[in-house]
Amino acid sequence: MTADTLAPAPPPLPLTPPGVYAPQWDTGLLARALYREDIGSATEVLDLGTGSGALAVQAARLGARVTAVDISWPAVLTARVNALLTRQRVRVRRGDLIKAVAGRSYDLVVCNPPYVPSPSARLPRSGRARAWDAGRDGRAFLDRICAAAPALVRPAGALLIVHSGLCGIRATLEHLAHAGLRAAVTDRSLVPYGPVLRSRQRWLVREGLVDGKESREELVVIRAAHA
Numbered sequence: 001m002t003a004d005t006l007a008p009a010p011p012p013l014p015l016t017p018p019g020v021y022a023p024q025w026d027t028g029l030l031a032r033a034l035y036r037e038d039i040g041s042a043t044e045v046l047d048l049g050t051g052s053g054a055l056a057v058q059a060a061r062l063g064a065r066v067t068a069v070d071i072s073w074p075a076v077l078t079a080r081v082n083a084l085l086t087r088q089r090v091r092v093r094r095g096d097l098i099k100a101v102a103g104r105s106y107d108l109v110v111c112n113p114p115y116v117p118s119p120s121a122r123l124p125r126s127g128r129a130r131a132w133d134a135g136r137d138g139r140a141f142l143d144r145i146c147a148a149a150p151a152l153v154r155p156a157g158a159l160l161i162v163h164s165g166l167c168g169i170r171a172t173l174e175h176l177a178h179a180g181l182r183a184a185v186t187d188r189s190l191v192p193y194g195p196v197l198r199s200r201q202r203w204l205v206r207e208g209l210v211d212g213k214e215s216r217e218e219l220v221v222i223r224a225a226h227a
Contacts (some may be wrong), residue, residue, distance in 0.1 A: 035159040105153065
């Protein structure tokens with residue numbers, strides 16, 4: 001069953017400085033999926049690409065033992081400060097996705113990765129665009145996460161990942177299935193184009209990713225677990 005409504009408002013945070021990805025529609029949609037999981041004091045949660053730490057803080061509020069990872073030092077510091085200000089215990093590490101937690105596995109992995117298709121195939125190494133640019137097809141990070149998921153998620157655990165329909169919902173489902181996981185869309189929502197997509201709309205039309213008439217983007221949450 002798919003929850004198909006307007007995406008909920010993202011969870012509020014005390015601090016989101018310029019240059020760190022602020023909670024948006026995708027954050028709210030993933031937070032709603034997070035609330036449906038059976039989370040308790042023994043649940044170990046990994047938040048991949050934590051940004052401001054919004055999802056990590058929400059998981060900690062539900063009682064989980066939380067590790068958060070981001071490659072950006074400003075994001076790492078922001079997530080640490082937000083955890084302190086909300087009085088939640090979150091371990092925040094800097095690293096490139098799973099490299100920061102090599103050899104570890106978790107009961108629940110939540111991920112809001114960069115997923116916006118970009119005119120440039122080169123991934124930014126600094127600046128705000130690092131939080132959303134994901135190569136020309138938008139899958140630079142999604143494919144890595146799908147490949148790593150079977151080892152990252154414990155046998156009874158799950159992966160929750162949010163991304164845009166522009167970068168291929170079916171591709172994510174197929175990659176996860178190929179990796180041996182059972183995957184399905186659990187939440188979807190249409191949200192207005194933000195500044196980034198509006199600025200790239202002509203390029204997106206030329207690439208055949210949008211038809212030029214649409215002004216809303218489909219967001220989905222995909223849940224994957226071991227088959």
